[in-house]
Amino acid sequence: MTRARAHAKINLFLHITGRRPNGYHELDSLAVFADTADELALETKSGKPGDVTLSIEGPFGEGLRAESDNLVLRAAAALREHAPASAQLAPLHVTLTKNLPVASGIGGGSADAACALRLIAQAWALPEIDLAPLAARLGADVPVCLAQEPARMLGIGEILKPAPSLPPVAMLLVNPGTAVPTPAIFKAWRESGADFRPSPDLPRCWDDFGAMIADLRQTSNDLQGPAISLYPVIGEVLNALEAQPGCGFARMSGSGATCFGLFDNEAAAQDAARILSRSEWWAAAGPLHNSASI
Numbered sequence: 001m002t003r004a005r006a007h008a009k010i011n012l013f014l015h016i017t018g019r020r021p022n023g024y025h026e027l028d029s030l031a032v033f034a035d036t037a038d039e040l041a042l043e044t045k046s047g048k049p050g051d052v053t054l055s056i057e058g059p060f061g062e063g064l065r066a067e068s069d070n071l072v073l074r075a076a077a078a079l080r081e082h083a084p085a086s087a088q089l090a091p092l093h094v095t096l097t098k099n100l101p102v103a104s105g106i107g108g109g110s111a112d113a114a115c116a117l118r119l120i121a122q123a124w125a126l127p128e129i130d131l132a133p134l135a136a137r138l139g140a141d142v143p144v145c146l147a148q149e150p151a152r153m154l155g156i157g158e159i160l161k162p163a164p165s166l167p168p169v170a171m172l173l174v175n176p177g178t179a180v181p182t183p184a185i186f187k188a189w190r191e192s193g194a195d196f197r198p199s200p201d202l203p204r205c206w207d208d209f210g211a212m213i214a215d216l217r218q219t220s221n222d223l224q225g226p227a228i229s230l231y232p233v234i235g236e237v238l239n240a241l242e243a244q245p246g247c248g249f250a251r252m253s254g255s256g257a258t259c260f261g262l263f264d265n266e267a268a269a270q271d272a273a274r275i276l277s278r279s280e281w282w283a284a285a286g287p288l289h290n291s292a293s294i
């Protein structure tokens, strides 16, 4: 059995810089990865070559179907399609432990897809396949999730540039339990009449926590206002995060509803997680994750 972790992606800022003729929005976003993650376990099974099956467990597994539209199985299908005819494609079973809330702005499905691409390409001994274009076809967030390293995302997410090097930072994620469909939030942004926003200037390195949050304050998540207007509970989450001792900065990730707080020490982030894990709110605190687990 091979196991790997699919870490949550967090957008520290997200500027909408343009729009493509196909309707997708061009972005400039700084993505980092949280310690918290889904888990994928891969085992060989009996069956036809190339057959991949899926079972789903874990705290957020109930909201998902193990059917062909699941991003794990779509990743397997993409690899099968691109494998050379000579490849030996052992039948596989994937168990997905869904620890990340679904449709929540932290790219859990994208992380699962990227993790499945890495794991299955390894199991099928397909090192010659370039995973990046397959990832981009599976979703705008999948390319950045392949390496699970901090990166600047440009284009619609397929152009990746190095992120500034980051100081030690702890992050608290809070999700209010409301699934948010990404297309509806981009639509609300368009209907708000907002202008495209330029890319921010960022240094190569943030020497300390203070320098990082001072620069982040000059940026925005352009989807945050539209998301709050549709789901006011996101504003409540942000207020609750900002009220926590040691929280230097709070913002929504991606198209929401998950929000993050940045702390300069992990104990404060863990204390705040205990306070904010209430009723249907999900909270997870930890350091940032820095590299792919396989």
Ligand SMILES: C[C@@](CO)(OP(=O)(O)O)[C@H](O)COP(=O)(O)OP(=O)(O)OC[C@H]1O[C@@H](n2ccc(N)nc2=O)[C@H](O)[C@@H]1O
Binding pocket: 011, 014, 023, 024, 025, 026, 027, 029, 104, 105, 106, 107, 110, 138, 139, 140, 141, 142, 155, 156, 157, 182, 183, 186, 253, 254, 255, 256
């Ligand atoms: C907004 C972001 C920021 O990282 O994250 P999430 O909120 O999903 O985590 C991503 O761009 C989301 O990426 P992902 O969730 O993979 O998007 P996709 O499945 O490719 O697209 C879902 C829908 O979102 C819209 N979309 C997505 C990406 C983009 N750059 N422009 C868009 O307009 C389109 O309406 C598209 O049909």
Ligand SMILES: Nc1ncnc2c1ncn2[C@@H]1O[C@H](COP(=O)(O)OP(=O)(O)O)[C@@H](O)[C@H]1O
Binding pocket: 064, 069, 070, 071, 072, 101, 102, 103, 104, 105, 106, 107, 108, 109, 110, 111, 112, 113, 141, 180, 182, 254, 255, 256
């Ligand atoms: N393995 C998966 N995990 C989560 N969502 C998935 C998965 N496979 C397909 N999906 C679909 O993708 C959509 C976006 O999921 P997700 O990546 O969790 O959103 P977000 O990027 O906003 O956090 C969901 O509505 C869900 O139906």
